[in-house]
Amino acid sequence: MQLASAVDPQLADLSNKLIYSAMVVYTLAMFAHMIEWTFGSKGAVAVRSKEQSGSLGEAVAAAGKKAAKKVTVTVAAAGGGTTTLTRTAVAGEGATVVTSGRGAEEEDGPGAAGTSEKADLAGRIAVSLTVLALMLHGGGIITRGLSVSRWPWGNMYEFSCAFAFAMAAAYLVLLAARKKVRWLGLPVVLAVLLTLGIATTVLYTDSDQLVPALHSPWLAIHVSTAIFCGGAFYAAFIATLLYLGKDSFEKRAAAGLATGSLGTPASVWQRLPAASTFDKLSYRINALVFPLWTFTIIAGAIWAEAAWGKYWEWDPKETWSFITWVAYACYLHARATAGWRGRKAAYLALAAFACWLFNYYGVNIFVTGKHSYAGI
Numbered sequence: 001m002q003l004a005s006a007v008d009p010q011l012a013d014l015s016n017k018l019i020y021s022a023m024v025v026y027t028l029a030m031f032a033h034m035i036e037w038t039f040g041s042k043g044a045v046a047v048r049s050k051e052q053s054g055s056l057g058e059a060v061a062a063a064g065k066k067a068a069k070k071v072t073v074t075v076a077a078a079g080g081g082t083t084t085l086t087r088t089a090v091a092g093e094g095a096t097v098v099t100s101g102r103g104a105e106e107e108d109g110p111g112a113a114g115t116s117e118k119a120d121l122a123g124r125i126a127v128s129l130t131v132l133a134l135m136l137h138g139g140g141i142i143t144r145g146l147s148v149s150r151w152p153w154g155n156m157y158e159f160s161c162a163f164a165f166a167m168a169a170a171y172l173v174l175l176a177a178r179k180k181v182r183w184l185g186l187p188v189v190l191a192v193l194l195t196l197g198i199a200t201t202v203l204y205t206d207s208d209q210l211v212p213a214l215h216s217p218w219l220a221i222h223v224s225t226a227i228f229c230g231g232a233f234y235a236a237f238i239a240t241l242l243y244l245g246k247d248s249f250e251k252r253a254a255a256g257l258a259t260g261s262l263g264t265p266a267s268v269w270q271r272l273p274a275a276s277t278f279d280k281l282s283y284r285i286n287a288l289v290f291p292l293w294t295f296t297i298i299a300g301a302i303w304a305e306a307a308w309g310k311y312w313e314w315d316p317k318e319t320w321s322f323i324t325w326v327a328y329a330c331y332l333h334a335r336a337t338a339g340w341r342g343r344k345a346a347y348l349a350l351a352a353f354a355c356w357l358f359n360y361y362g363v364n365i366f367v368t369g370k371h372s373y374a375g376i
Helices: 011-044 058-063 117-148 156-176 184-201 219-254 265-272 277-307 316-335 343-366
Strands: 045-047 071-076 083-089 098-102
Touching: 011 117, 011 184, 045 083, 045 184, 117 156, 117 184, 156 184, 156 219, 184 219, 219 265, 277 316, 277 343, 316 343
Parallel strands: 045 071
Antiparallel strands: 071 083, 083 098
16 A cells, blocks of 8 residues: 555556657657658659650759759669759749758658659648647656656556657657758657557556666666667668668669669659668668667676676676677677678668567566566
């Protein structure tokens, strides 16, 4: 009874309502991003190659008859990558072509890159909805913690809510820093909704106090860094998938094939940055967060010594944390070796992220150990 009296049921109920409200708004943001991707492609003008589509000047002149503002022409280079060219002449006038560089983009977002004002507006609305959803999401996490007067990540439900918040927040921080990453909005929102959906259905537990072993300042340090690492690893995972898709598209375009990767429309891939951009982004994120993941494991070992008297006992969670560390170390080493750059290194990055996912979901749900605090 004393444990139950330490929980504020009103705040706990408010937290649930805020999380569900955030999910509704995230869903609206997802649809807005889908509209941007769908209708933004109509304004894109693609040239597969100079041999197949005629001269570059003819392609730009033809595009000028349909557009009164700006036309973007993306050409696949024979050696991989893309070159984006733009014109700003009024329809019917001579076209002035400006080469903006390999894989560069004049505007942010797939709607803008597709020269569709309506699709671009949908993308901007999606970002605004994501900001609103993040505010509701954050309110749900804060009220959950206030309902029991502790850090709100003492079980898998709370950790998942915080993990999803970190993903959305990282995306919006990049946008606020004027990074052209609006194309990341759709996969981020999809992942946030999936994470919250699993949290509210499979992983949900009522607001309650912590088990004695979790009453430690290391909860804020160890778990907070784990949440941040998870969000960063996910961003790198998305960049890796997009790299593989874009690299496949560039090779198909160089071979004169009209469709994109996995049968997707070519216009989707044309409006994304070059494959090399995704490759570098994935590597830089993983390289940046790897030392923090190392610190997370060390902090957990220090906490284990304080709670159980031993730094390391090869508990399933400890074991898979170490396996994940080794997987990312192998990726970083392979990525720094000339013979393992590109797709081979990308496959290692995917395997490393799969280890992280199993360490979080598989170990916590299906394996019993000292870290069995999922509450399900």
